Amino acid sequence: MARRDLSSRAPLLLAAVIVAHVLLVSAQVGTAGGPSLLRTGIVGLVTRLQEGSWLAAGVLRSIVDGYVALWHVREENARLARDAEALRGALAEARASASGTEGLRALAGVRASVPWTTTGARVVAGSASPDYRSVTIDKGARDGVRRNMAVIAQGGVVGRVAIAAASASTVQFVVDRSAAVSGRVERTRSEGIALGNGDATLRFEYLSATADVQPDDAVVTAGLDGIYPAGLALGRVVEVRRAGPAYTRVTIKAAVDFSRLEYVLVIVSPRQPDVAPPRAGAEEGG
Amino acid sequence: MKTALGPAAFLLAAVLLQGVLPGAAAGAFVDLVLVAVVAVGLRHGRVAGLASGAITGLLQDALGGGILGLSGLGKSVAGYLAGVAATQFIVAGAAARGLVFAGGTLVSAAGFMGLSVLLGLRRYDHPLLEAGSQAIANAAAGVLLLAAWDFAPSVKRWAEAAAERRRKRRSFR
Numbered sequence: 001m002a003r004r005d006l007s008s009r010a011p012l013l014l015a016a017v018i019v020a021h022v023l024l025v026s027a028q029v030g031t032a033g034g035p036s037l038l039r040t041g042i043v044g045l046v047t048r049l050q051e052g053s054w055l056a057a058g059v060l061r062s063i064v065d066g067y068v069a070l071w072h073v074r075e076e077n078a079r080l081a082r083d084a085e086a087l088r089g090a091l092a093e094a095r096a097s098a099s100g101t102e103g104l105r106a107l108a109g110v111r112a113s114v115p116w117t118t119t120g121a122r123v124v125a126g127s128a129s130p131d132y133r134s135v136t137i138d139k140g141a142r143d144g145v146r147r148n149m150a151v152i153a154q155g156g157v158v159g160r161v162a163i164a165a166a167s168a169s170t171v172q173f174v175v176d177r178s179a180a181v182s183g184r185v186e187r188t189r190s191e192g193i194a195l196g197n198g199d200a201t202l203r204f205e206y207l208s209a210t211a212d213v214q215p216d217d218a219v220v221t222a223g224l225d226g227i228y229p230a231g232l233a234l235g236r237v238v239e240v241r242r243a244g245p246a247y248t249r250v251t252i253k254a255a256v257d258f259s260r261l262e263y264v265l266v267i268v269s270p271r272q273p274d275v276a277p278p279r280a281g282a283e284e285g286g
Numbered sequence: 287m288k289t290a291l292g293p294a295a296f297l298l299a300a301v302l303l304q305g306v307l308p309g310a311a312a313g314a315f316v317d318l319v320l321v322a323v324v325a326v327g328l329r330h331g332r333v334a335g336l337a338s339g340a341i342t343g344l345l346q347d348a349l350g351g352g353i354l355g356l357s358g359l360g361k362s363v364a365g366y367l368a369g370v371a372a373t374q375f376i377v378a379g380a381a382a383r384g385l386v387f388a389g390g391t392l393v394s395a396a397g398f399m400g401l402s403v404l405l406g407l408r409r410y411d412h413p414l415l416e417a418g419s420q421a422i423a424n425a426a427a428g429v430l431l432l433a434a435w436d437f438a439p440s441v442k443r444w445a446e447a448a449a450e451r452r453r454k455r456r457s458f459r
Contacts, residue, residue: 007333017358020355021358028355053305125349126307131346131357134351177407
């Protein structure tokens with residue numbers, strides 16, 4: 001009976017839900033306050049489940065990877081029987097790499113080279129929606145992680161902490177459509193704002209008409225946004241379009257491969273460095 | 287209450303599964319949560335579709351770090367319309383189902399993109415292309431999901447019959 005009542009009032013429910021959503025969105029737009037208790041509660045709760053599913057997916061992936069690797073090794077063995085020992089070595093290396101030790105080693109190298117206090121974190125879940133480019137990490141407010149702290153990885157800037165729950169945080173990538181970073185062309189010191197495109201690229205805007213930007217120029221953070229320290233690698237210019245003196249489109253390919261993130265570093269102390277920060281692209285190998 | 291547990295578990299599974307999809311490949315196009323919302327709307331009616339869209343949208347916004355309600359608005363309407371479509375039309379064939387999933391995706395995308403652009407939060411260079419490609423991907427995923435859903439009882443019956451045969455064989459020995 002109650003179900004029939006609910007069903008007959010479905011159009012009213014729809015209207016109520018639409019109005020509630022509009023009010024909810026309106027209440028959050030233009031406020032400078034931090035994330036709501038509701039949001040941090042949801043992140044804290046769901047992250048536990050996400051961590052479990054991420055681990056399960058990792059096991060599944062390693063089984064598939066292991067099977068594929070085994071298949072390749074067998075093929076190689078058939079063709080190059082004399083190189084069996086070398087192939088075993090390669091397989092061991094692939095296994096070590098699959099278990100994430102390589103990523104950890106690389107991150108330890110980055111940690112030693114940056115002049116800020118950082119805390120390492122593991123990626124425990126990807127984005128819950130294709131509309132957002134973000135990941136969840138296993139460090140939160142309890143570990144000293146706060147909202148708007150910069151997050152870096154081996155290649156350069158990853159993004160910022162968007163929500164810090166008790167023991168997990170959501171990191172918004174710099175390539176998210178609603179992300180923005182103040183950037184600087186390393187070669188010419190020309191400054192602009194890099195805005196996420198939602199894929200692996202950013203568009204560089206608010207450039208002066210007299211700015212000199214060329215393809216393959218390295219772009220680093222300018223440190224003017226109050227989130228990212230200056231000098232961190234953001235990416236490289238891959239496209240420059242001009243109409244007369246004005247730039248119509250400058251596209252940057254992000255320095256970090258966001259699809260392969262396993263470990264990241266959160267800059268917990270954004271104090272001004274005493275020594276020069278690492279050069280842009282230093283980890284990119286060219 | 288008991289009938290709500292199944293769809294709730296199904297939706298939660300979709301949220302978790304979306305989180306483990308590789309971002310650069312499938313995760314960037316397929317919205318498994320939206321697929322699940324439309325599937326719930328088709329199977330359980332417009333109220334269930336509406337509620338599941340609102341709740342999962344809220345979850346996605348909270349987890350993604352966006353403004354709460356942005357995803358929920360479009361998803362609620364998509365879930366509701368899927369429920370309406372299920373009662374007004376025969377949505378049994380793959381083509382009809384694909385159309386409902388694609389339509390639901392377009393409605394959801396219109397809500398999300400529309401609000402985002404209206405509030406100046408995001409900019410889309412090719413909104414129609416993006417919504418269209420996601421609609422195709424979601425339609426394919428949705429059709430496969432419902433086909434598996436239809437096939438599940440047959441598999442269950444087959445598994446039960448096989449277990450029964452094994453039990454009889456064992457007792458005969």
